[in-house]
Amino acid sequence: MALKLQQGQVWQCGNQYVRIVQLERLEVGYKSAANLKFTGGKHEHTSKKDFCRLLKGATLISPKPVESLPPESP
Numbered sequence: 001m002a003l004k005l006q007q008g009q010v011w012q013c014g015n016q017y018v019r020i021v022q023l024e025r026l027e028v029g030y031k032s033a034a035n036l037k038f039t040g041g042k043h044e045h046t047s048k049k050d051f052c053r054l055l056k057g058a059t060l061i062s063p064k065p066v067e068s069l070p071p072e073s074p
Contacts, residue, residue, distance in 0.1 A: 003060065006020065007020050007022065008021075018031070030046075031044075
């Protein structure tokens, strides 16, 4: 199954978390950290090909579902 990379996605690679911060045609900017708050993490840039190799075997962390908004009154 092919997944499409998108800016803002969070992946779990072992005990590290990786968040895509900048996505371009041939390059990916990402931040890696030990926790989901990404405090103290470091920014890195790499080619898309190398980034996909990094994500091999990783798990995509699903974003929390958006709570339903109350209906607008006319």
